[in-house]
Amino acid sequence: MKPNSETGGYLSILGIVVAQEYQHQGLAGMLLQHFEQLARSTQRQGVTLTCKKELVTLYEQYGYTNAGSSASTHGNVAWFNMIKLF
Numbered sequence: 001m002k003p004n005s006e007t008g009g010y011l012s013i014l015g016i017v018v019a020q021e022y023q024h025q026g027l028a029g030m031l032l033q034h035f036e037q038l039a040r041s042t043q044r045q046g047v048t049l050t051c052k053k054e055l056v057t058l059y060e061q062y063g064y065t066n067a068g069s070s071a072s073t074h075g076n077v078a079w080f081n082m083i084k085l086f
Helices: 027-041 053-061
Strands: 010-013 046-052 065-069 079-085
Touching: 010 027, 027 046, 046 053, 053 065, 053 079
Parallel strands: 010 046
Antiparallel strands: 046 079, 065 079
8 A cells, every 4th residue: 555645636525425415505615625735735636536427517617627537436426537737
């Protein structure tokens, strides 16, 4: 096992979940902003995340690009790779 580098590469998010009663309040956007600031402060190339198909457009609104289907089959769901480069 190789430890993660403290700088460089990408900050990777496996998923963001906001409880239904707190959705549509901008919380996911605030979390993304925090992750992006953290990634910049550690000289990362960008942020990557995986999401379900129905959330692709949400992340695109925050400047993420759909990099296609993920190899993950977790929960028998189709996942998509999203990336935001700096």
